[in-house]
Amino acid sequence: MNKKRVTKAYKQLLPPLSLLLVLLMLGGCRERSAAETARSGVLIVSVDRQLQGVADIQGEVFSRHYPDSRITIVPAASGKTLMSLLDHKAGAALISGELQPQEDSLVASLNRPLRREPVGRDALVCIVNSNNRVATLSLKELSVMFSRKGSETTPLIRADDYRLETLLAGKIGKKREDLRAWACRSDGELIRRVGADRSAVGVLFRSALNAGTISDAERNLVRVVPLVSERAGGKAFLPTRQNIFDGSYPLVTTVYYVYYPGNVLATGFGSWLSSSGQTVFERSALVPFKLLERTIILK
Structure with missing residues (x-):
């Protein structure tokens, strides 16, 4: 009698268990399929700190277009950004400047x-106290300032930003280890120190100066100095979008x-950054890498 009851109960459980097994198998199939597409799955992108804001926006817009995708942005010091990719902690990276x-x-x-695709443009900007009367600066003058030889200025850069140091040193004809400057713990600290010292000159990325973490009150403490371009016959240029795009401004990166090309979602997100994402860059602190086409409808 007990054996019959057990057998009957077992038979009653079979249909629900079979249905559950089928659903789990189908669910697993859908998950694997989503993970293998260029528009779905999970991707971690390691980015240089000053690029976090625009990278967050790119990830959000991409996920709105493709709801089955999730892009997670992880900011890091520039010396560690690419290491996260090489250690497979991230599937992609966004960096300013050439590899070290x-x-x-x-x-x-x-x-x-690894595959490396140019997707945007940034620049180094020189800032001084808003009451500093210096009109322009040349790369030769910056070279003297950041060697601290025969200069009364106080040069400032952000600490542990090796890519910024490498770019600045290369542009002013020095090696990175030859730079001499006071290091600040954050871009905000750098701006505040320049704003409090008329003799200070700070160098930071344009994207960092225009980041959402910097308040308007902090930006009002300083002003950006036009830089002389020897290629343009000694004419000075501000880091405007146009001057960055056409290379007139001398500190462009x-x-x-x-x-990794084998990561299909990383490849898909890269394709987005090079195409539709260029419009997002145009509305951000960065400058698009490509010239955007505009359609004018004449009536």
């Missing part, structure tokens, strides 16, 4: 090659998206 020599060596030693 040690990064090039690591990438060259990989069995899985390229923003690169770096990823």
